[in-house]
Amino acid sequence: MAEAEQQSGSTPEDEASKGTDGITFMVPKKEISMVPDMGKWRRSQAYADYMGFILTLNGAVKGKKLSCEYKVSETVEKLLELLGTLDRWIDETPPVDQPSRFGNKAYRTWYSKLDQEAESLVSGLLPEDTRAAAAEIAVYLKESVGNATRIDYGTGHEAAFAAFLCCLCKVGALKEDDQLAIVFLVFNRYLEVMRKLQKTYRMEPAGSQGVWGLDDFQFLPFIWGSSQFVDHPTLEPRHFLDERVVNEQQHDYMFLECIKFINEMKTGPFAEHSNQLWNISAVPAWAKVNQGLIRMYKAECLEKFPVIQHFKFGSLLSIQPGKP
Incomplete structure (x- = not known):
C-alpha cells in the first residue's frame, strides 16, 4: 500500500536555498513512483553515495568493540543531545487509552513535535556556511522515525x-574521524530511541516479511554488528544463539544487542520466529555473514519498490545518474 505523504507544509519547488559556496539545497522529494523507476535509483548518485557510506562504516568498525576508544566530536555530542530530546518527548507523550492494541495514536502527537522542530534541531548541527542545508537534511530526520499515518x-x-548521517558528512558537519562514533554512539543511540518508540506506541513493522525477513524493524546493525565480529578469536556465528553469550557480550557488540531485543520481544523457538537469523548461525565465519548480509540488504531493502518508493532525493542525495 502506498504510504500517505507526511505533510511538511512546503513544496520542493519553492524551497530551494543557496549555501555560501553556491550549492543550491532543496527539500527532497519522491522520484520513484513506478516499478520501472527502480532503474533510475540503482543508477543514481544517491545510490552510489548511500551504499558507499554504508560500506565505509562497515570497514571502519571491523573487528572493533563498542567499548573501544575513539574520538567524540562536538557534532557527535550535539547529535546525542538531539536523540536525547526525542527520547525525552516519548516520556512527555504517554500512550493514550484506545481499543486497538497496536499503533497507539499518541505517536502522532510525538511525531508532530519532531515535524515542527526538525529544521531547527538540524540547523544546530551544521557549520555556519551550510546552515542553508537544514531544510533538506531535516526531511531525512523526520523520515527516520516511522510513519505518522x-x-x-x-x-x-x-x-x-x-541518509541523514550521510548528508551530515557531505556538508562537513561530520568528518572522516567521526566514523566509529557515528556507528557506536550515534546510530546505537538512535536504535535505543527507536526501540523505545516501538515498545511505547506498539508500532507495526513496516512492510514486514514475517519469518522470511531478517528482523521486523532493523537491518544495518546486523551488517555493522557482524563486521565487529570479523576475525574474533573465540566467538563464531553459532554463539549468538547462546543466551549466556548474548547477556555477557551484548554491551560490546551491536549484533548481540539486536538478538537480545528480539529475545525480549518474541516468544517461542528462535528458529521459528527468526528463521533467517537462525540460518545465519550455521555460517562458519563472520566475514561470510557480513558479505551475505550486505548482499541481502541490497536485494531485500534497496532493490524493493515498496521500500524505495518512499525514499526522497534532493541536492545531497541526487536522483541524477552517478558519475561513471
Missing part, C-alpha cells in the same frame, strides 16, 4: 536515518 516503522525509515 500508519504508525509503523521499518528498514526504509532506518535507511532515512543513515
Whole structure:
C-alpha cells in the first residue's frame, strides 16, 4: 500500500536555498513512483553515495568493540543531545487509552513535535556556511522515525536515518574521524530511541516479511554488528544463539544487542520466529555473514519498490545518474 505523504507544509519547488559556496539545497522529494523507476535509483548518485557510506562504516568498525576508544566530536555530542530530546518527548507523550492494541495514536502527537522542530534541531548541527542545508537534511530526520499515518516503522525509515548521517558528512558537519562514533554512539543511540518508540506506541513493522525477513524493524546493525565480529578469536556465528553469550557480550557488540531485543520481544523457538537469523548461525565465519548480509540488504531493502518508493532525493542525495 502506498504510504500517505507526511505533510511538511512546503513544496520542493519553492524551497530551494543557496549555501555560501553556491550549492543550491532543496527539500527532497519522491522520484520513484513506478516499478520501472527502480532503474533510475540503482543508477543514481544517491545510490552510489548511500551504499558507499554504508560500506565505509562497515570497514571502519571491523573487528572493533563498542567499548573501544575513539574520538567524540562536538557534532557527535550535539547529535546525542538531539536523540536525547526525542527520547525525552516519548516520556512527555504517554500512550493514550484506545481499543486497538497496536499503533497507539499518541505517536502522532510525538511525531508532530519532531515535524515542527526538525529544521531547527538540524540547523544546530551544521557549520555556519551550510546552515542553508537544514531544510533538506531535516526531511531525512523526520523520515527516520516511522510513519505518522500508519504508525509503523521499518528498514526504509532506518535507511532515512543513515541518509541523514550521510548528508551530515557531505556538508562537513561530520568528518572522516567521526566514523566509529557515528556507528557506536550515534546510530546505537538512535536504535535505543527507536526501540523505545516501538515498545511505547506498539508500532507495526513496516512492510514486514514475517519469518522470511531478517528482523521486523532493523537491518544495518546486523551488517555493522557482524563486521565487529570479523576475525574474533573465540566467538563464531553459532554463539549468538547462546543466551549466556548474548547477556555477557551484548554491551560490546551491536549484533548481540539486536538478538537480545528480539529475545525480549518474541516468544517461542528462535528458529521459528527468526528463521533467517537462525540460518545465519550455521555460517562458519563472520566475514561470510557480513558479505551475505550486505548482499541481502541490497536485494531485500534497496532493490524493493515498496521500500524505495518512499525514499526522497534532493541536492545531497541526487536522483541524477552517478558519475561513471
